[in-house]
Amino acid sequence: MSMPCQLCHISNSFSLMPIKILSVVKPIIDEAVQKMLCSNIAPIGSMGIADLGCSPGPNTLLLISIIIDAIHATSCSSSSTEFRVFLNDLFSNDFNTIFMSLPAFYNQLKEEKGDGFGSFFISAVPGSFYGRLFPAKSLHFVHSSSSLHWLSQVPPGLDCQAAGKALNKGKIYISKTSPQCVLEAYSLQFHKDFLLFLKSRAEEIVGGGRMVLSLMGRSSSDPSTQESCYQWELLAHALMSMVSEVNT
Template structure:
C-alpha cells in the first residue's frame, strides 16, 4: 500500500464524508486551542513581524481545517490591537497529501475571509491562503519562510506501512497479542518519521519560530496497549469475520498508525535537537466524543454507530485500495455492531500537545 496515494479522508460533504464525521478531531482542536494561541501570541509579541506565515500540516478538509487557522489569526489580531500595532499580512499554508479534498477547502475560503473581515474590522489583514499538497515527511516550504507551524491529529500517521509485519497475523495494527518484533518495527518507523518531520520543519522555520503539535497518544509506555489502537482493533475483528467468510488475505493489510507516549515524543525531540520544548501537555476524553455533545442531529443519536462512521470517513480509501469497494458497507455495519456490543469497554482518547521553539 502506497500511503501517499491512499491516505486521505473521505471528501465532499456527504453522509460518509470526513467533513460530516470529524467531531473527535474538532474536539482535539478546541481542547488544545489555548496552548496554540499562547504560542502564536507569544511569538507575535516577541517579534512583531510585518508578515506572518502559518502552516497547518495535515489540514484535511471540512470545517476543522479553516477553524484551526482562523482561531490562530484571531488570537494574533486581538493582541496586536491591544498593543496598538498595524496588522501583519497573513500567509496561511494548508498542507495535506495530494488525495486530500483541496477543492472543498478552496470553495470555503472566500466565505471565511469575509467573516474574518467583519469580525475584525478595519485594519485587519490581508490574509492569503495557499494549498500545499505533499507529505510532511519531507520539505514543503522554502528555508526560513515560516513563523508558525501547527498540526493536529495527523502525526500518528506514518510515512509507510513498516516492513516486517508478516507475524502480525489476524490484526491490522499493534495489539496486545502482537509479537515484540511488530512493536519494534512500528516504533522504529515512527522514530524515523518524526525525526525527519522535525528536521524538515527546523529548516523551514525562522530562528525562534514556534510549532504546536497535537498527536494522538497513549498514557501507557506499552505501544500495544488497548488505548493505542482500540478502535482499529475492533475493525480488525470485523475484517477477520469477513475475510474468513470470503477467503481474503488480511495478513497483507496493516494500518500505518503509531500512537506515541508523551515520553517517546519528548525523547525524540530532544535527540533530534532542533527544538526546545516549551510545554508538553497531555489531555484526554472519551473516545466516543458524541457522548457529551449537547446538540446532536437525528443521524447522531446512536453514539456507538458514529464511532464506525468516524472511522469510515478516515479509513475507507485505504480499505478500498486493498479489498475493493464491494465489502465496505458490510465492514462498517459489522463494526457498528461490534462497538455496540463492547460499549462497556470504552477507553479514553489521549492527546499529547507539544509546544516548541526552533533553536538558534
C-alpha cells in the same frame, strides 16, 4: 457497496475528535502566538502559517480562526501584516472542499476584524510532511493535530511474508497478538519519521517561530491496550468486511 456500520462509527468519531482537541489546545496556541509576536522587536511584515495534515472539512478553517483570534488579541501584532496560510496534506486530500468554503470565511473575517487587519493568502501545499515542503526560514507558526501518528510507510518487513507467514496478519496496528518484532518495527519507523519531520521544520521555521503539535497518546506503556487499539480494531474489521464483499 454500502459502508459498514463500523466504518460509519469510526468516521463520526474522527470528525468530532479534532474539535475537542482544538478546544483543549487553544490556550497553548494563544500563548505560543503571543510569545512569538512579542519576542520580535520589529513587527512581522509577512507571517507564514502552516497547518500540516489539515482536515478536508470545516475544522481546518476553525483552526485558522483560532490562530487569527490569537494574533488579533495580541497588542504586539500589526494591522499591516500579511498572512500566508498554507494548508498541507497528502496529494489525495480534497482541498476543493476547503476552497469552496473560503468566500464565506473571508466575509466573516472581514465583518469581525475589519479591513485593517491585514491581508490573507490561503493556498494548498500537497505532499508528505516527512520531508521539506516550504522554502527555508519562511514559516512563523506551524500547527499539526492528530496526524503524526500516521507513519510515512508500512514498517519494513511487515508488508511482506517471512517464512511463508505474515508477521502481523489481519492487523493494521500493534495488537495483543503482535510479536515483539512488530512493536520494534513500528517504534523504529516512528522515530525515523518524527526525526525527519523535526529536521525539515527546523529548516523552514524562522528564528523565534513557534510550533504546536497534538499527538495521540495513551496512559499505559502497553501499545496494545484497548484505549490505543479500539478504533483501529473497528477500522480493521470494517476493511476486512469490505475485502470479503469484493472477493465474493
